[in-house]
Amino acid sequence: MIGLFSRLLTRSPGEGGGATADAPAAAGSSAPDGASAGVPVAARRQSEALSYFIKDLWEENPVFRGLLGMCPTLAVTAAVKPALTMGLAATFVIVCSNALVSLMRNALTPHLRILMFTLTISVFVTIADLFLKAFMPEMSEVLGPYVPLIIVNCMIIARAESCASKKGVVISIFDGLGTGFGFTLAIIMLATIRELLADGAWFGFRILPDWWVPWTVMKLPAGAFLTLGFMLAVIIHLHARKQAKQAA
Amino acid sequence: MSGVTDLIIAFLSIALVNNLVFTKFLGICPYLGVSKKTDMAVGMGLAVTFVLTLSAAMTWMINNLVLIPLDLGFTKYIVFILVIASMVQLVEMYVRKFYPGLYQSFGIFLPLITTNCAILGTCLFIDLWGYGFLKAVVAGFGGGLGFTMAIALMAGIRERLELAEVPRPLQGAGITLVAAGILTLAFMGFSGMVR
Amino acid sequence: MREFFKRSWLVLVCAFAFGLLLAVTYASWQPRIERNRILRLQRGIRSILTDADSIATDTLTIERGGAEMPAVVYTGLDEQNQPVGYVFAAKGTGFQDRIELLVGLGPQLARYRGIAVLFAAETPGFGDAIRDSVIFKCQFIGTPADSPLNVVKGPDKDRPKTDDYEIVSITGATITSEAVTRIVNRRNQEMREALREHTGQPRSTEQPSRQAAEGEGT
Numbered sequence: 001m002i003g004l005f006s007r008l009l010t011r012s013p014g015e016g017g018g019a020t021a022d023a024p025a026a027a028g029s030s031a032p033d034g035a036s037a038g039v040p041v042a043a044r045r046q047s048e049a050l051s052y053f054i055k056d057l058w059e060e061n062p063v064f065r066g067l068l069g070m071c072p073t074l075a076v077t078a079a080v081k082p083a084l085t086m087g088l089a090a091t092f093v094i095v096c097s098n099a100l101v102s103l104m105r106n107a108l109t110p111h112l113r114i115l116m117f118t119l120t121i122s123v124f125v126t127i128a129d130l131f132l133k134a135f136m137p138e139m140s141e142v143l144g145p146y147v148p149l150i151i152v153n154c155m156i157i158a159r160a161e162s163c164a165s166k167k168g169v170v171i172s173i174f175d176g177l178g179t180g181f182g183f184t185l186a187i188i189m190l191a192t193i194r195e196l197l198a199d200g201a202w203f204g205f206r207i208l209p210d211w212w213v214p215w216t217v218m219k220l221p222a223g224a225f226l227t228l229g230f231m232l233a234v235i236i237h238l239h240a241r242k243q244a245k246q247a248a
Numbered sequence: 249m250s251g252v253t254d255l256i257i258a259f260l261s262i263a264l265v266n267n268l269v270f271t272k273f274l275g276i277c278p279y280l281g282v283s284k285k286t287d288m289a290v291g292m293g294l295a296v297t298f299v300l301t302l303s304a305a306m307t308w309m310i311n312n313l314v315l316i317p318l319d320l321g322f323t324k325y326i327v328f329i330l331v332i333a334s335m336v337q338l339v340e341m342y343v344r345k346f347y348p349g350l351y352q353s354f355g356i357f358l359p360l361i362t363t364n365c366a367i368l369g370t371c372l373f374i375d376l377w378g379y380g381f382l383k384a385v386v387a388g389f390g391g392g393l394g395f396t397m398a399i400a401l402m403a404g405i406r407e408r409l410e411l412a413e414v415p416r417p418l419q420g421a422g423i424t425l426v427a428a429g430i431l432t433l434a435f436m437g438f439s440g441m442v443r
Numbered sequence: 444m445r446e447f448f449k450r451s452w453l454v455l456v457c458a459f460a461f462g463l464l465l466a467v468t469y470a471s472w473q474p475r476i477e478r479n480r481i482l483r484l485q486r487g488i489r490s491i492l493t494d495a496d497s498i499a500t501d502t503l504t505i506e507r508g509g510a511e512m513p514a515v516v517y518t519g520l521d522e523q524n525q526p527v528g529y530v531f532a533a534k535g536t537g538f539q540d541r542i543e544l545l546v547g548l549g550p551q552l553a554r555y556r557g558i559a560v561l562f563a564a565e566t567p568g569f570g571d572a573i574r575d576s577v578i579f580k581c582q583f584i585g586t587p588a589d590s591p592l593n594v595v596k597g598p599d600k601d602r603p604k605t606d607d608y609e610i611v612s613i614t615g616a617t618i619t620s621e622a623v624t625r626i627v628n629r630r631n632q633e634m635r636e637a638l639r640e641h642t643g644q645p646r647s648t649e650q651p652s653r654q655a656a657e658g659e660g661t
Contacts, residue, residue, distance in 0.1 A: 067421055070276035071365045078567060107453045114362070116457065118333060122326040123461040127468050130322065134475040137483065141562070145372040148325045152365040154277050198568070216568035221271050222432040229418070229425030237417035266539065322469040326461070377541060439538055439566070439618075 049174035052163070056178030063186035064235045068155035073187050074224040075146050080203045083191035084184065085139045089132065089147060091180025093124040094156045098176035101164040108165060117160045122151045155183060193227050194218045251382075258383045263394035264438040268366050270398060270431065272373070275366030279399050279428070280421055289403035293396025295358055297389065299339055300367050303332045304388025307371040308381055328371050333362045366395050401431060484545075487559040488517050491547035492528045495519025503637040514634060516641065528556040529638060533630030537622040540564035542573075546627050548588055552638055557584040558627060570619030579620065582610050583627065588635075591628040594621045 062068045069090070076086045097120045101108075108116060129147045132140035140147070150156065159179050164172040195201055198218035200208030217223045268274040278292055307328050315321055340358040344351045361367060370391040374384045405427050414423045448455075488498055499518045504511050517530040528550055534543040542563045547556030558580055565571045573579060586592060587607050595609045596617060612620035 067280060068277070070280065071273045071369070074276060075273040104453060104457075109450060109453075112451065112454055115333065116454065118329055118362075119326065119454070119457060119461065122329050123465060126322060126325050126465055129325070130468055130472050130476070134472040134479065137476075137479040144564075145369060145376060148328075148372055149274075149365050149369055151325060151329050152363050152368050154363055157363060214568060216566075217433075219567035220432075220436070221273065222429045222436070224273070225425045225429030225432055229422045229429060232425065233415070233417040233422040236420075236422065240417065261536075271539070322473075323462075323465060326465075 045168070045170060049171045052171055053174040053178035056175055057182045057185065061182045061186055062155040062158075062179050063183060064232060065239075066155065066158070068158055069153045069183060071149060072146050072153065073183075073190065074221070074228060076143055077187050077191040077194055077224060077227075078198065078219045079195045080188060080191045082139060082142045083187045085132070085136065086143060086146065087180070087184025087187050089128045089143075090150050090153065090156070090183055091177065092128055093121060093150050094159060094180045094183075095173055095176035096124045097121045097156060098159060098164040098172040099169055101160045102167060102169045102172035105165045113161075113165065114157075117157050117165075118151065121156055121160070125150045155179060190224075190227055190231060193231070194223055198223065255383060255386045258379065258387050259390035261390075262370070262387045263390040263397070264435070266373075267394045267398060267435055267438075268370060268391050269395060269402075270428070270435040272369060274369040275364050275395055275399075278360060278364055278366075279402060280424055284403060284406055286400060286403040286407060289399040290396060292360075293392070293399050296361060296364060296366060296395050297392025299332070299336055299358070299361050300370055300392040300395075301385060301388045302339065303335050303367055304371055304374055304391075305381070305385045306331050306335060308374065308379075308384040311375055312381075324375070325372075328368060332367050332371070336362050366391070398431075402428065405431070483561070487545045487561055488519070488530045488547075490559045491530055491545060491557045492519030494521065494527050496522050501641065503634075503641050505633050505637045507633060514637065516634070516638060526550045526642070529642070530556075531630065531634050531638075532561070533626050534562075535622060535626035535629065537563060538565050538570045538616070538619045542619075542622060542626060544623065544626055544630075546583075546630055548631070548638070550642075552635065552642065553588060555583045555586045555588050555627075555631075557581075558623070565616070565619045569613070570616040572613045572616055573619055573623055576613055579611075579613050586610075588631055591632075592624050594624050 056062070060066065063070075063073050072086050072090070076082045097117070100120050101117060104116070125148060128150070129140070132143065132147060156179075159175060163175045167175070192202060195203075195218075196208065197215045199214055200206055200212040215223070218227065262268070266272060269276065269279055275296070278296075310327060310331060311321075311324060315324060315327065336358055340351075343358070370388060374387050377387075379387055402424070406424060409423060409427065418426070485498065489495065492498070497520050499520060501516050501518065502513050503516055505514045506512075514531060519527045519530065521527050528547050529552070530545050530547045532543065533546050534541055536542070540563070542565070543561040545559040545561060547558065548554070549556050560574050560580075563571065563574055565573065590608065592608050592610050593606075594612050594617070596612055610620065610624050
């Protein structure tokens with residue numbers, strides 16, 4: 001667990017370690033100090049919350065940059081529809097659990113911390129699962145046990161640990177939204193590639209012409225691994241190019 | 249089908265055909281993280297096997313003897329994760345106290361296991377497949393061994409990859425995932441073996 | 444004791460609150476979940492017994508491995524309350540995961556009325572075709588149910604399909620097709636005796652012939 005968190009905190013080595021914790025502070029201090037003193041506290045907090053949101057959404061994307069939450073990323077991305085459902089379910093869980101953890105952050109004792117995180121997360125996961133079963137039974141069947149597996153999605157517990165247990169409720173909620181949408185975005189990108197290649201379709205609608213021969217392997221586990229592997233390569237390549245540009 | 253064959257089939261099914269890592273995508277995080285050195289990977293795998301066998305037995309008993317009769321099935325996920333977490337704690341304390349040598353070799357992996365989706369996932373799949381008690385324990389054990397095999401194989405491949413010239417962007421997680429994809433293709437050969 | 448509460452009051456409070464929250468959620472959504480389950484089952488039954496007006500549910504006792512166990516059978520009834528067919532659930536292992544089917548028999552129990560897939564997680568693009576391959580599923584309609592069906596690979600050019608007991612497998616999904624057929628055969632075997640007693644069908648009418656089947660073919 002500790003290793004996981006330290007890995008999380010030191011991700012994106014190019015940005016000088018501790019990126020997650022430092023990022024909003026850096027964003028906040030980018031405004032001149034004199035000016036930020038004049039800005040009302042609420043506005044400053046708002047901008048901090050927003051910067052968390054944007055940061056988590058893409059630059060610190062949980063899947064591409066953090067390599068977190070791999071198991072649903074691979075398992076439910078054979079088509080866009082289940083991926084979207086999964087993304088939204090995870091977003092719901094992370095927002096709620098972040099908010100709750102943040103509310104009780106002052107009462108948390110170190111040895112009960114992880115237990116409380118897990119408990120909170122699993123409650124919201126159960127609610128999400130019941131919701132899917134009640135209102136989207138087909139989807140619930142497709143996702144199967146991957147919905148309850150959100151409980152052990154390291155992405156959520158990592159956010160609870162590194163953000164929600166330290167920051168206020170509003171920031172935590174925005175952080176949850178950012179992470180959740182970032183996760184959704186990532187798995188939808190993956191699912192888009194896989195569904196296009198496997199079915200020539202997107203969201204169940206066929207869009208590629210008839211001569212397209214479906215790549216069935218893309219629907220199989222092997223396709224998931226390969227697609228994610230190459231996507232990571234592309235993302236890392238783009239990131240490296242951007243950094244090189246910034247350095248130049 | 250006699251009882252023993254049934255158990256053997258359940259074992260093979262979860263260890264090879266429905267391998268946790270390659271077909272169910274469970275335990276990918278440690279799979280990517282720990283699988284750099286073969287001995288580390290085997291240690292982690294054995295720790296998972298140990299905890300998984302115990303948790304499969306515990307969660308089966310709690311689910312079938314307590315939750316289902318009391319119609320509390322909806323609290324399943326919470327109970328499962330708590331059982332697994334406390335199982336990990338207990339095992340850690342026990343091993344540290346009575347088998348310091350063993351603790352040296354795989355104790356460090358134990359705290360990592362609570363958030364390993366392979367454990368919770370297997371318990372959930374066992375519940376979904378409606379296995380009996382013995383079958384559940386065997387499946388837990390087989391799942392753990394299958395996981396061990398997967399990360400040990402992967403670690404072996406990664407050790408070789410260290411020496412290979414991998415394009416810069418693919419280095420690290422990228423090439424690991426691609427290698428995993430190819431391994432998965434190989435494992436597909438086991439599909440349909442169990443009837 | 445006090446120390447204990449001081450350390451863990453949060454856990455206790457949360458456990459209570461969470462328990463309450465879950466109980467309320469579950470209680471309010473449970474009826475819907477149950478209805479979804481029943482609807483899915485009914486859709487499956489109706490897809491087999493297309494001509495049924497109402498569906499009755501009975502529990503029979505079957506024998507498996509020397510032990511007696513309950514088995515549910517759904518009887519489709521027409522407007523005159525005459526049975527048009529019987530449907531029962533069957534499950535087994537497919538190529539990758541479990542397969543759950545509904546199997547329908549005609550009123551004389553001599554021929555199949557068809558099958559419906561309740562759950563399958565077979566290879567997408569290949570084995571998954573059992574869900575929506577009409578051609579595959581139609582082979583079970585009107586097929587004699589008195590002895591096990593066999594799976595053959597593709598229609599043979601030299602030997603046109605003459606055997607009623609042959610099921611042509613889905614291309615690229617032979618094992619899944621075999622699994623489905625095996626599940627159907629095994630469950631049919633188990634259910635036959637109990638169903639015969641339940642319906643009061645005498646043994647002698649079991650010889651399926653083209654004429655006898657006319658009443659229940661589709």
